[in-house]
Amino acid sequence: AQTVTQSQPEMSVQEAETVTLSCTYDTSENNYYLFWYKQPPSRQMILVIRQEAYKQQNATENRFSVNFQKAAKSFSLKISDSQLGDTAMYFCAFAETSGSRLTFGEGTQLTVNP
Amino acid sequence: NAGVTQTPKFQVLKTGQSMTLQCAQDMNHEYMSWYRQDPGMGLRLIHYSVGAGITDQGEVPNGYNVSRSTTEDFPLRLLSAAPSQTSVYFCASSYSYRAANTEAFFGQGTRLTVV
Numbered sequence: 001a002q003t004v005t006q007s008q009p010e011m012s013v014q015e016a017e018t019v020t021l022s023c024t025y026d027t028s029e030n031n032y033y034l035f036w037y038k039q040p041p042s043r044q045m046i047l048v049i050r051q052e053a054y055k056q057q058n059a060t061e062n063r064f065s066v067n068f069q070k071a072a073k074s075f076s077l078k079i080s081d082s083q084l085g086d087t088a089m090y091f092c093a094f095a096e097t098s099g100s101r102l103t104f105g106e107g108t109q110l111t112v113n114p
Numbered sequence: 115n116a117g118v119t120q121t122p123k124f125q126v127l128k129t130g131q132s133m134t135l136q137c138a139q140d141m142n143h144e145y146m147s148w149y150r151q152d153p154g155m156g157l158r159l160i161h162y163s164v165g166a167g168i169t170d171q172g173e174v175p176n177g178y179n180v181s182r183s184t185t186e187d188f189p190l191r192l193l194s195a196a197p198s199q200t201s202v203y204f205c206a207s208s209y210s211y212r213a214a215n216t217e218a219f220f221g222q223g224t225r226l227t228v229v
Contacts, residue, residue, distance in 0.1 A: 009154070045204065045220035091156060101147065101172060102206075102218060104156035 002027045004094050006105035013082045014113050020067075021077045021108045023092030029053075033095045034068070034075045035102070040088040048090070051075065082112045116140050120205050120221035127195040127228045135190040135224050137205030143219075145211040146188040150174065150201040151223070157204060163188055164211035195228045202226070 013019035036048040051059045063080045092105040121136045147162035159172030163182040179191040205221040
């Protein structure tokens with residue numbers, strides 16, 4: 001079974017600064033997908049970024065980028081130029097390419113301070 | 115452009131009561147699932163369905179039933195509510211049962227309290 005671990009329950013950052021959220025996972029699969037979801041106070045789950053394991057290039061979406069280290073089974077999220085609207089719970093998630101389910105980490109509560 | 119609609123948004127139950135959480139999607143997605151979110155535990159899969167008439171258990175299925183009679187609807191039934199089922203429940207759907215290939219769309223959640 002796959003497991004996903006987020007070791008930082010809470011983090012804070014000043015507006016306009018950069019912050020990195022950590023995620024590690026465990027799997028015996030060689031090909032899979034990794035995701036970061038954002039959950040603001042509204043509770044709505046929003047996909048932030050997605051990475052395919054067979055792609056060595058790190059995914060980027062505007063101010064959001066990942067550092068994917070397949071050998072280390074690490075998948076961190078970097079948020080550049082943090083904005084107040086980035087305040088949210090962030091979840092790392094794993095999916096097998098042939099599977100039907102997402103496995104989520106515990107979540108990291110990020111607070112962006114003015 | 116409704117997406118995934120969950121009702122109700124909030125509910126308080128007494129121990130032993132039963133209820134159904136409703137979930138409907140209008141995107142013709144074949145895959146639907148239910149998660150519960152608890153502090154420090156992330157989202158855990160309760161049940162899922164890869165198409166109408168097909169359901170299967172996830173990580174934490176005990177105390178819950180599901181059915182999928184249509185592509186659009188995927189209700190979650192609590193048979194006899196217990197305080198341990200106090201949680202926030204999310205319904206999600208995606209185009210393909212291969213979750214990895216497509217984005218999962220989530221409802222806005224139901225906060226359930228069992229007293």
